[in-house]
Amino acid sequence: MEYKVKFTNVTKKFKMYNKPTDRIKDLFFGGKSGEYHYALRNVSFEIEKGEIVGIIGLNGSGKSTLSNLISGVTLPNEGETEVNGTAALIAIAAGLDIRLTGLENIELKGLMMGLTKKEIKEIIPKVIEFAEIGKFMNQPVKTYSSGMKSRLGFAISVNIDPDILVIDEALSVGDPTFTKRCLDKMNEFKEEGKTIFFISHSLGQVRDFCTKGLWIHYGKVKEFGEINDVADHYQEFLTHYNKLTPAEREKDRELALTQES
Ligand SMILES: Nc1ncnc2c1ncn2[C@@H]1O[C@H](COP(=O)(O)OP(=O)(O)OP(=O)(O)O)[C@@H](O)[C@H]1O
Numbered sequence: 001m002e003y004k005v006k007f008t009n010v011t012k013k014f015k016m017y018n019k020p021t022d023r024i025k026d027l028f029f030g031g032k033s034g035e036y037h038y039a040l041r042n043v044s045f046e047i048e049k050g051e052i053v054g055i056i057g058l059n060g061s062g063k064s065t066l067s068n069l070i071s072g073v074t075l076p077n078e079g080e081t082e083v084n085g086t087a088a089l090i091a092i093a094a095g096l097d098i099r100l101t102g103l104e105n106i107e108l109k110g111l112m113m114g115l116t117k118k119e120i121k122e123i124i125p126k127v128i129e130f131a132e133i134g135k136f137m138n139q140p141v142k143t144y145s146s147g148m149k150s151r152l153g154f155a156i157s158v159n160i161d162p163d164i165l166v167i168d169e170a171l172s173v174g175d176p177t178f179t180k181r182c183l184d185k186m187n188e189f190k191e192e193g194k195t196i197f198f199i200s201h202s203l204g205q206v207r208d209f210c211t212k213g214l215w216i217h218y219g220k221v222k223e224f225g226e227i228n229d230v231a232d233h234y235q236e237f238l239t240h241y242n243k244l245t246p247a248e249r250e251k252d253r254e255l256a257l258t259q260e261s
Helices: 020-028 063-070 102-112 117-131 134-138 146-160 176-191 203-209 227-242 246-258
Strands: 003-016 035-048 052-056 078-083 087-091 164-168 195-199 212-217 220-226
Touching: 003 063, 003 195, 035 063, 035 078, 035 212, 035 220, 052 063, 052 203, 052 227, 063 078, 063 087, 063 164, 063 195, 087 146, 102 117, 102 134, 102 146, 117 146, 146 164, 146 176, 164 176, 176 195, 176 203, 195 203, 203 227, 212 227, 220 227
Parallel strands: 052 195, 052 212, 087 164, 164 195
Antiparallel strands: 003 035, 003 078, 212 220
């Protein structure tokens, strides 16, 4: 079967230091300070072309790390990621250079995604029309609100027309009008048979939009399958989890993190 994205035993870890000086020591004395924190551990899954995958899980479970790996923003420490086609990431805080204007960001992202100057010129009016941020297009992105950044990021990514769209919480800061337009655009992509990864804490949106669900729990795949099954099980887990005290939740987290996969 033709697959668009395949992860095999992917692990991503970050070094954590107790003191800033430990980070410097590490640089000079060969990585002996600090401890590894595993954002993802032994993650495997295979997505066919045209699948719409909802990625769900608690805060800090590894969803954004996964979206960065799918879109090639970061590389795994172990394991293999195979991504067939161009992947564009839409995230609230990623992909835009805040020192540049909106217009300059369109050019930059276009070049990064391999578009020619002519192609970039062609998409600029479409991005301006979709983003609807008016004269702010000529202002540095650092002056934008979160919603405006999301509008620009979304408008650029969908107009670049990638094979794979990775949407990381970008809809959560849009106003209802913009969110509706994004969902319409995502549906268009869905009908065209593109592959979409959709990260959201809104189980309603995920159920409505996705075909598959990938539940990430403290860095590991807890469940991968039909969206309604995965969302039902995650919902049941949340009902139980919400009844725990903060101390019990912390114990649960510690236990999950120390368990070997
Ligand atoms: N650059 C980094 N350096 C150190 N730790 C990181 C880094 N990026 C992510 N992490 C850690 O990896 C874990 C997973 O983070 P990630 O952002 O992927 O979670 P998430 O599921 O997207 O969370 P949320 O729902 O809050 O957005 C967290 O414990 C986070 O602190």
